[in-house]
Amino acid sequence: MLTIKNLQAKVEEKDILKGLDLEIKPGEIHAIMGPNGAGKSTLGNVLSGREGYEVTGGDVSFDGKDILDMDTEERAREGLFLAFQYPVEIPGVSNLEFLKASVDSVREHRGEEPMDSVTFLKLAREKCKAVNLDQNFLKRGVNEGFSGGEKKRNEIMQMMLLEPKLCILDETDSGLDIDALQVVAEGVNSQRDPNRSFIVVTHYQRLLDYIVPDYVHVLADGKIVKSGGKELALELEEKGYGWLENGGQ
C-alpha cells in the first residue's frame, strides 16, 4: 500500500526527516510515536504534499504510484487522507458544500457517478450520527466555532465519507477528553477494512488502547529508531523516549 524509502525532507531550510523508511500493507494499522519535534507531523504533511515541506531525497510509492510529484488534491483523490492536528476554520463555507465538493471530486477520479444530493445528504447525516456530531454542524461553516472535540470528530466524519485507502491521523487524540476519544476511536475502528490502512501519529499511548495497532514505530530525530508490536507503546509509556534516543546514538 505505502512504501517509504529513505525519505528526507526539510522545512524552512531545516532538515526534519532524515532518511525515514516505512512499509505499510493493506489493512494494517501503524502507530508512529515519538517525542515532540521528532518530525511526526512533518511526515503527514510531506505525504500530503503540503507547500513548504520540501522533499530532498527518497521515494514514496503509494498503491504502486510515485506520489511525490503529485499535487495535494491528486494524492487525496488517489485515496490518501490526512486528519489534521489543528483542523482549519473556514467561515462562510458550509460543511455540506465542502463535503459534497470533496466527495464528488474523489468519486469522479475513481470513475464513479457523482452522488445525487439526496443520497449524499442521507449519507452525511448518517456519518454525523456515527461520530455523535449534531446535524446542525453540516450547515455551519467548516469548523467555524467548533470546539476542539467537535473539530476532531468532524475530521473523522469526513474520513468516513471519503472512504480513503490510507488514513493518516495526525495527533487526532490531542485535546480530547476520554469520551470524545472513544467516539473518535470507534469511528476509526468502524472504518477498518482489509483494503484500508492507517497511520496513527500520536504522542500518547492512550489512543492505542482504543485503536489497536499492528505495529508501533518510534520516530526520533527524523528517523524510525525502533519498531515493534503494540506492546512497544506500553513500554514507551512507562519509560519515556529518552532510553531510545540515547540508545540510538
Place this chain on the structure above:
Amino acid sequence: MGAINFNEQAIAFADAAEKANFLSGLQQTGLAQFKTLPFPTRKTEDWKYTSLFALTKQDYNQAVQSADVAGLNGLYDVEGLGANRIVFVNGVYQAQASNLDAQAGVLVETFLNASADLQADIAKQVGTIAETGRNLFTALNNAQVNDGVFIKLEKNVQLEKPIQIVHVTTAQQKSATAFARCFIELGQHANATVIEQFVSTDETQNVLLNQTTEASVGDGAKLNHYRLNSEHESSLHFGGVYVDLNRDSQFESYQVLLGGQIKRLDVLVNHNVGGSHCEMKGVYLPKHDQHVDIHTYIEHKAAHCTTNEVYRGIMADQSKAVFNGRIHILPDAQKTLAELSNKNLLLSDKAQINTKPELEIYADDVRCAHGATVAQLNETAKFYLRSRGISAQEADIMLSFGFINELLESIPLDALRTKMRPLMAEQFSSNRELTKHLLDSDVSEVAASGETA
C-alpha cells in the same frame, strides 16, 4: 476630442430638459445647489479615490431617446418573489410591464400619474431628506427630478407583497443620462419591503443612471430595503439612499453591487429620534476594470440608537473598490451602540482597495467599534480544500464565495437569495463546472436553511 466641462453641460442640460412642473421648486433649488459644487477631483475628500474622468471624455448630459422595451422582463424576473412591480426603462415608466395589486392603506404611484392633490403632497416631501452637500449627483437629481415612485403606508399597515422597483438601462444611439427618484413614507408601526433592482441589457451601456431614494420611517415602523445592482460591466451608476429614522423605527438594508465602469452609492441614515436601529449589509464584487465606490454616512443624533454595518468586498483582476463608512455620533446620542466591519479580499496583483472606516464621536457614553481588514485567500484553507481532492481553481472559488456567503445567506427573502446566488457565483467564474457545488440547489438550500434532520 477635447475634455468636456461636465458641470457646464449638466447645467445647460437641466435648463433645456422638459420636467414635471409641480416639482419646479426642488428643480430650482437643486440646480442652484449644483452650481455651487465643483466637479470632483482627487483633492475632493469624498471623491478621493474615484476618478470621474470618464464623464469628461463622453457627453452624458443628453436626454435619453427611446428604447425598445419589449421582452426585457427576463432581465429582472425573480422567480417566486410574488412582488408588486414597477418598471422603468432608461428612467421612463413602463405601465405595461408593471403590475400593482391594491392594498388598503398602501399607496404606490408614479409622480407623473398622480392626481393633482397627490402631486402637491409629493412636491412637499421629495427632496426633504436627501442631502446634496457631499454629492453633486444628488443635487443634479434634484435639479432634474421628473418621474419617480411614491410609496406611502398608513399607520399599522403591513405590506403584503414586496414592492419591486426595476430600473433597466439599454444602449442608446447617443450617450445620455437617465434620472429616477423614489420616496417612501412609512406611517407609525407600518412594515414594508422595497426592492430596488438595477439591471441592463447585455450590451455596452452608454446611459448613466442617476437615481435617488428617500425614505421616512415612522415611529416603530420597519423598512426592509434591498438594492441590487447587476448591470452590464460598462454601466455608470450614481445612486443615493437617504433615510430618516424616527422613534424605535428600523431600517434593514441589503446591498449587492456587482461592478460597473463607475458605480457609486451614497447611503445616509439619520437616527433622528431615540431607539432606532439600522442594520446594513453590503457586498461588492468588482472584476476586470470595474470600479465600485460605496460611501455610507450614519448620523446618530439621538440616544439609544444602534447601528450594525457589515460590508465585504472581493476585488479581482484590475478592479478597484472604495469603501468609506462614517459613523458620526452627535452630543445628544448617548448610549449609542455602533459597529462597522469592512473586510476585503484582493484576488490579484493589480486589484486595489481603499477603505476608510471613520468614527466621529461627540458623546461620551457610547460603545463603538469598527474593524477593517484587507487580505488575500487563506493559503492554509486552500491547502485544506485541496487535500480533500478539490482542485486549486475550485478551492479559490469556494473560498471567495465563502467570504461573502454569510452575508448572502442573511438575506431573508428566499427568492432573492436564489436569484442572487448564481449571479454572484458567476462573478468568480463563468465556468459552471467550477461553481456547480456552490449552485447545487439541494445542497445549498439545506445548507442555508438548516433542515438537516
Place this chain on the structure above:
Amino acid sequence: MSEKTNQQIVEESNQELNEYIKSDYEAGFVTDIEADTLPPGLNEDVVRFISAKKGEPEWLLEWRLKAFAAWSEMDEPEWAHVTYEKPKFQDISYYSAPKSMEDGPQSLDEVDPELLKTYEKLGIPLHEQAVLAGVRNVAVDVVFDSVSVATTFREKLKEAGVIFMPISEAVHEHPELLKKYMGSVVPQKDNFYAALNSAVFSDGSFVYIPKGVRCPMELSTYFRINEQNTGQFERTIIIADEGSHVSYLEGCTAPMRDENQLHAAVVELVALDGAEIKYSTVQNWYPGDENGKGGIYNFVTKRAVAHTNAKVSWTQVETGSAVTWKYPSCILKGDNSIGEFYSVALTNNYQQADTGTKMIHLGKNTKSTIISKGISAGKSQNAYRGLVRMNPSAEGARNFTQCDSLLIGDKCGAHTFPYIESKHPSAVIEHEATTSTVSDDQMFLCQQRGIDPEKAVSMIVNGFCKEVFKELPMEFAVEAGKLLEVSLEGSVG
C-alpha cells in the same frame, strides 16, 4: 456599603480632582533673561538674517531661500479636524536667543546661571556630575527658543564615534553629512509648515551613529519656548548607519502665555540597513488655560525612512499644546523593514489634537504596528488620523492597527479617520478601533473590591495606555504616567 451612590462618589472625586487639575501648569513660568529677539515679520531678509547670524555657508542659505519661495506659494492646510485662529505669520518673531549666548559659551560654567536655573526647575539636569550622581544616563541637547544652549556628554559620545551636536555646529563640522541628509526625508516643499521650518529653522539636534555602533546612552533633546511672540522652528536629524542602534528622547515645555505660540518642527530619521532608531516624545507644551486661552500650536512633521532590515519605532505621549497636528510616519523602503507607532494622546479643556501616523510600505515583507490610545476629557477634540498604504511592490507586507478611544465627560469628542490603501494582494492589513467610556460598571466593580474611585479611574486609564507606556524608556514612562494623572484625574464623571 457606603450610603453615597456611585454617582455621588464619582462626582465628589471629580470635584476634588478638578481642583487638583486647576493647579498650575508646572512648567508655566517665564525665565527673565535678556534676549536678542528679531522684530516680528517674515520676508527674505529675515531668512538671510537668520542664516547670517549662524554664519551659515552659501548652500544652506540657498536651501532656505528655496524653501521660503515655496512656502510663499503654499496655502495653510485645512483638512485636519481642528479649528483655530490661524497664526498671523507676520506677527511672529522668527529668531530669539538669550543675549548671553552671543559669544557661544564653551562650557556649562559659562552658561547664564538664569538659564541653568530654568532647567533645574524643569528637572532637566545639565551638569554631567549631577547626572552621573543621579539615576539618569542621558545625554541632553537643550534648545532654548531658537538656539541650543548646552549639549552634555559630548566627549563620552565622541569616544563611541557618536556625533550629537546642535545643527548650527554640524553645519560647520559635518557639512557633508548634513548636506546629504537634510531634506532627504522631509523635502523643503513637503507641506506648508515643513516649508516654513526649512526657511527659518533656528537650531536643533544632529545625531549620527556610525556603522555597527550601539549608542552607549540615551540621547535627548529638551525644547523650551520662553520669549513672547516667538515661534520655535527646530529640526532634528538622526542618521543611524548600518547595523547601529539609538534611542532618542524629546521633551517640550513652554511658559503660560495668553497668546498662542507656534511650534513648527521637522524631524528626519534615516535608519540605514539593519539599523534601529527608537524615538520617544513626551510633549507637554503649554495647552492653554481652562477657557482655551493661549497655548502652543504644535504643527510638526516627523518622518523616518527605514532601509533593508531596519526598524523605526515612534513612541509619543502627547498631553500638551492647544492644537496639535502631527503624524510621525515611516517609509518602509527596504525589504523586511519594520515601522512602529505607539501613541497616547490626551486632550482636556479646549485642547484639540489631530494626530496619528502614516505607514508607507514599499519593501517586501515590511511590517508595521500602530497602537494609538486617545483620551478625551473636558471640551476637547481628539482625532486619530492614520494612513496605511501597501504599494504594488509591498509583497507579503503586514500591518496591524489598534486604535482605541476613551471618553471622559460628555462634552468632548473622539474621532477616528483611518485611510487604508492596498495595492498588493499578499499584503495583510488589520485595523481595529473601539471607542468606550469609563463605565459605571467598571467603577462599581473596582469599588466593590475596595478600590476608591480616584484610584479606579487611574487604573482604568493606565490600563488603557499600558501597551504604549511599556514602549517608553523607563524614566519617560514614569514621567508620562504622572503627566497623565495630572491632566486626567480631574475630568472623571
